[in-house]
Amino acid sequence: MQRRTFIAGAAATVALPTLRAQNLPTGTVRIIVGFAPGGGTDLLGRVIGQKLQEMWKTTVIVENRAGASGAIASDYVAKQPADGTVLHMAHINSHAIVPNLQKVGYDPIKDFQPIVLVGVTPNLLICGQMQPAKTVKDLVELCKKNPGQVSFGSAGTGSAQHLALEMFMLQAGVKAIHVPYKGSGPMLTDLIGGQVQYSFDTMTAATPHVKNGKAVAIAQTRLKRAAGHPTVPTMAESGFPNFEATTWYGLVGPAKMPVAMARRMNEDVNKVLLMPDVMEKLEVSGAEDGGGSVEKFAEFMKTEQVKWAKVIKDAGVKGEV
Numbered sequence: 001m002q003r004r005t006f007i008a009g010a011a012a013t014v015a016l017p018t019l020r021a022q023n024l025p026t027g028t029v030r031i032i033v034g035f036a037p038g039g040g041t042d043l044l045g046r047v048i049g050q051k052l053q054e055m056w057k058t059t060v061i062v063e064n065r066a067g068a069s070g071a072i073a074s075d076y077v078a079k080q081p082a083d084g085t086v087l088h089m090a091h092i093n094s095h096a097i098v099p100n101l102q103k104v105g106y107d108p109i110k111d112f113q114p115i116v117l118v119g120v121t122p123n124l125l126i127c128g129q130m131q132p133a134k135t136v137k138d139l140v141e142l143c144k145k146n147p148g149q150v151s152f153g154s155a156g157t158g159s160a161q162h163l164a165l166e167m168f169m170l171q172a173g174v175k176a177i178h179v180p181y182k183g184s185g186p187m188l189t190d191l192i193g194g195q196v197q198y199s200f201d202t203m204t205a206a207t208p209h210v211k212n213g214k215a216v217a218i219a220q221t222r223l224k225r226a227a228g229h230p231t232v233p234t235m236a237e238s239g240f241p242n243f244e245a246t247t248w249y250g251l252v253g254p255a256k257m258p259v260a261m262a263r264r265m266n267e268d269v270n271k272v273l274l275m276p277d278v279m280e281k282l283e284v285s286g287a288e289d290g291g292g293s294v295e296k297f298a299e300f301m302k303t304e305q306v307k308w309a310k311v312i313k314d315a316g317v318k319g320e321v
Helices: 002-022 040-056 068-078 092-101 136-145 160-172 184-193 203-211 259-273 276-285 294-315
Strands: 029-033 060-064 086-091 112-128 151-154 177-180 198-202 215-220 246-254
Touching: 029 040, 029 068, 040 060, 040 086, 040 112, 040 203, 040 246, 040 259, 040 276, 068 086, 068 092, 068 112, 068 246, 086 092, 086 112, 092 160, 092 246, 092 294, 112 160, 112 184, 112 203, 112 259, 112 276, 112 294, 136 215, 151 160, 151 184, 160 177, 160 198, 160 294, 184 198, 184 203, 184 215, 198 203, 203 215, 246 259, 246 294, 259 276, 259 294
Parallel strands: 029 060, 029 086, 151 177, 151 198
Antiparallel strands: 086 246, 112 198, 112 215, 112 246
16 A cells, blocks of 8 residues: 555655646747847846756747837737747736837737736936936926926837926926937937936936936936835826826736646746845846746736827827837
8 A cells, every 4th residue: 555655646746846847838949038138038038048048948048129119029929839939028018008109900809818027117207417407397387387398318219218208298287398209318428418308218327327427317207216216206196196207117928828828837947036136236226026927928918008008199109110
């Protein structure tokens, strides 16, 4: 009897990892990123990919397919086999903003299987040292006294930074000039030089310039202060209740990916996000509040879709032709 129990227990022990292995892809896994190497999405994709490669004992590579604010990569992933070998770092631009601005070849909800939210980063409302208004209150007054003359740079038309500005103008009842750039890099150079006055830029891109004193952080755009900028007030604290304009990243797969596989990947990424070295890298980039269930991420994406569709409609924002 004891021998039979031992054999049965041994069989169960063997069956468990075999069952778990069935919920993982076989062969090389590609994580498709919709932006160029070196950006926040790429950074997080590589951090997650490296750890999953170690856990899954298979090759995990990051593949960059930049263009159209991430929409090119999203369109590509939506049409790939749903066997788990092609994953995607979804982004607020590709999954909540661009589809509401212009026609894309995918449905940001129906064409993807959510896996896990990787992180949410605030934007920082910043200016160069030479600008006169260095509080939200003073900036609103400056815009009201000079309608249509105060300039705000962004990483491009339809970017998360641009939409944060549109939300600000709607809530403050002011008009400003939007100056789109091809990325945060050139915009920040002009902001520091005084060619453009203000910006709602990503915390990841803006932080180095704030830390070295070349840019001033006026406010941040989540409802709570980020750990990396504990002394910078939120927009909500500065007289704009419920003002939240973030950049977020999450892992998804093609729509027909088995839910069991998505749940297994979710479990593993949640473990990765709790690793001390990963937590350190996330904090540096300003990414917080990642993790949680598949369902949580699915609901989050739907909420973001509705939210930014309303801002785009109310502000009359048009996509690039």
